[in-house]
Amino acid sequence: MNLAFIQDFIPIGVLVLGAAGCSWLDLGQGRRRWGGDSPSRWVALAALLVAFLASIGFWHSSFGPTPPDVEHGSFLIDRFALFFYAAGLAAAGAVVICGTDSEAEVAPHIGVYHALLLMATAGILFTASAADLISLAVGLALTTLPLAIAQGLNKTNLVALRTATRSLSIAAALLAVFVAGEAIVAGVGGSTTLRVIAQRSLPLDPALAVAALLVMVGALGQLGVFPFGGWRSFELDRVPLGAGLARTALLSLAVVAALLRLLPGALGSVAPDWTVTLGVLAALTLIGAPILALRQRRLLGAVQQLLIAQLAFGLLDLLDISRSGTAAMLYLLLTLVPLAAATLALAGALRGSGEEDTQAALRGLWARTPWMAGMLAVLVVAAAGLPPLAGFFVRLFSVEAALRAGFGWLVVLALVSSLLGIGVAYRWVMVLFDARVDGPELVLPGRVALVGVALCGASFLGFVVVLGPLLGVAARAAVPPLFGP
């Protein structure tokens, strides 16, 4: 029996092993040996690093002049998958590093928390490598469920537990909706293999439009796209911070990977069946998310909604079924991850100081803790997509993609959305730099989290400087049939 294919699963296998190790540190033997201070953070980082090193071999072969894709039935490692391998592993690393200050919220289950993060990362890799509908659903479930479970790790807080239970139920229901959509696609397409569906010239079919709607709602609902945006903010206020924001950073990668494989990839030939629905979803979110952000009295909720609005801009990229459109979406993901991770670090430090993230608590923060105020201000401005930060270019590319796809009306909404986002950013900056208000000095993020914030900040600025090369890599990752049959 030829077992050579096993080497192709090494990155995912390393993550699973790392997850087992982290869990072991929390349970039985491990907890007794290490006491309360679990080193699972370093085990998780080591697992991520080893997984990345293991994937480097694929990079050389896949990004060479003639990319030899690795394919085993429902498992495929191509440039697209490798892009998500790198992005997913880096995102998980950023979440682990930036979440160090929030680990206390999930104590004494820190090892399990890290194990669930690693499992979710393995899910991202699996989703990106999925070559058929079944592995897509499995990969998405592998990412969604561990992140939803991680939200319930604060077992001493009844409100958090209830919220996490509801989150898990919603996530499971949305997964079921996604699978139902996939089932219709398989029925109409006559196969579960994405490549086969893409190669069949399917006629325009109302059933496919319904399927696409179900797939989109099932996948994008997880990210808080309309009408699930309000729930995400509600949830984020109550569940452990690390788990809540990891969901934004990691799940967005898996969901986008799944949608790109499925919509422009498999269903590219019947684009009219799903682009209008996607456009409507994008429109509702483009307007809904910044309005919800405006209504937020908590900074974290406002940033979360701005990130959802940013994702809605990404949906405009999907409308343009071209290599450039896909590359723009991938670039958006790259910029979204450091934002979510930095939010995690700063919000963790706020909670660590015993301070809330409400307007009243943060008013005049510049006078008490100028560094914290500055970092929060940059975070909000970056999340609102103001120039010259990367978010601005993301929005520009998205608007261009929508115009090219013939959705000019969405551009007007995108402009309105940007204006609302600017209003949100302005309001919070004014709160932070308001007249001096006496109060306690806040604690800055811990050393490890601060390194994470610095890395996120540097990458967010660096992504602008290396805009061209990054988009070049993203464009090369957009392999056929991702941008049409």
Added chain:
Amino acid sequence: MPTDISLTLIVFVPALGALLLLGLPVDTDLQRFRIRTTALFATLIPLLIAIFDVIAEVGNPAQGALAQPAIDAPWLRHFFFQLDYHLGTDGLNLMLLFAVTAVFPALILASWRQRERYRTYFALVLLVEVALTGALATQDLLLFLVFFALPVVPLSVLVGIGSAPAGRRVLFSQSLSSSALLAAILIMLLRSGNVTFDFLSLSTTNPVKGAPGLIVAVLLLFAFASRMAVFPMHRWLVDGVAAAPTPVAMLLTISALPVGAYGLVRVLLNMDPLASLQLVRPVLALALVALFFGALAARGSREPRRIVGFALSAIGGPILLGVISFSETSIAGALGLAFAYFFFAPLLVLTVGALCDRAGRQQLGDLAGAAANAPRLRLLFALGVAGLLGVPFLAGFPGLFQLLVGSFVAHRYVSALACAGMLVLTAALWRLLGAVFWTGPRSEPQVSVSDSHGSEFYAGWVMAGLLIAFGISAGYFSPYIVHGTDLVAARVSSYAPAPPVAPKGVHK
């Protein structure tokens, strides 16, 4: 590929200064002094480099005709469009760029007594300088948009700290203005089929025709006129000048009109000449309305700060007139007036702000004769007014003179009306000058303010000195600006309808 980094340094040294400032401690007087001096040095370095650039280029006026690329490096390729990191100077932008770098050290000096939010304040001021120099230096339309939109939040925050409603107004109007520019660029790019944003490439391709071209032109006009604070988009500037702390009000004025005027010439005329020709009459009407409204509002206002705000808003009228007259002379005049604006506008705001701040009053009636015993303040204000009204031997003169002469050829009645508007503006400012800066003949002054001194005095004299120096040396740099407008005027005239041919047998 040119790789001269002088313009890069001019644009980004203030950004480095801002970053450095954020890391400096701010607890003691010495540390605060260090922050101020760091900010000052961060503005002096670009000035020194700009002086060398001006000396190297202005001596040869013919160089003004074509952008001298300092650096042109590919930034984004193989995408929907191409993007370059392209900075360069020509007759259209070099003097404006120099003026920005010259006025910012004076602005830092005027802010020397800043008491709160040291690091934030100076960092945001430096960020605005990056935005202004970047917008003027870039030769790429998308980069121009980035720098055009960059100062929106810093300015809103700085103004909003003094007055939240004024800050919100700045934010709203400037965000709208940037959005209009973005929308225009997108339509232009999509309709013209171009994949590059390079100014030179865009100015040599066929412009967008028909209704889309007209929409682009209207959006561009809105974006730039709004930045110039021309009626009816003037409220943000007037309220900002009235409500913000004096140095912030100075910053607000210099970030307003010049970039808008430059955008009109560089983007509207150059990229969309066909539609610009269709907009002549509406823009002429807008120019006159803006001038008369600003002048009459200044005449009717009872607050010195608002009088200055309205007067500065009114200047947008003549500049619109100069731009839409399409001749080398009138366009060069508009740019020359925008150049002078960098000196007289902050000077006026500084003097009036100092007066109101010291007196602690805002109403003209309460301030009658308040500065009668402050000769330096009076002289600085008078110089500012004279600069605005285009008195000879001051920097405002060559610009206004060229503008009126150039536009007179194309639109003689409108130009005559503009001259009348300038007279109304003169009357408004004369009223302020007479009421506040001289002893009232009817009654003794209710309040008396001390004269200009210290850093405020130096800041005022830097601007007044530049106003005089560039008024005297106008003959040295004006030909360079005029050459810069050659290509723009030629491009517009190439799309202008041919004059009607006289029928045979008819002799003039």
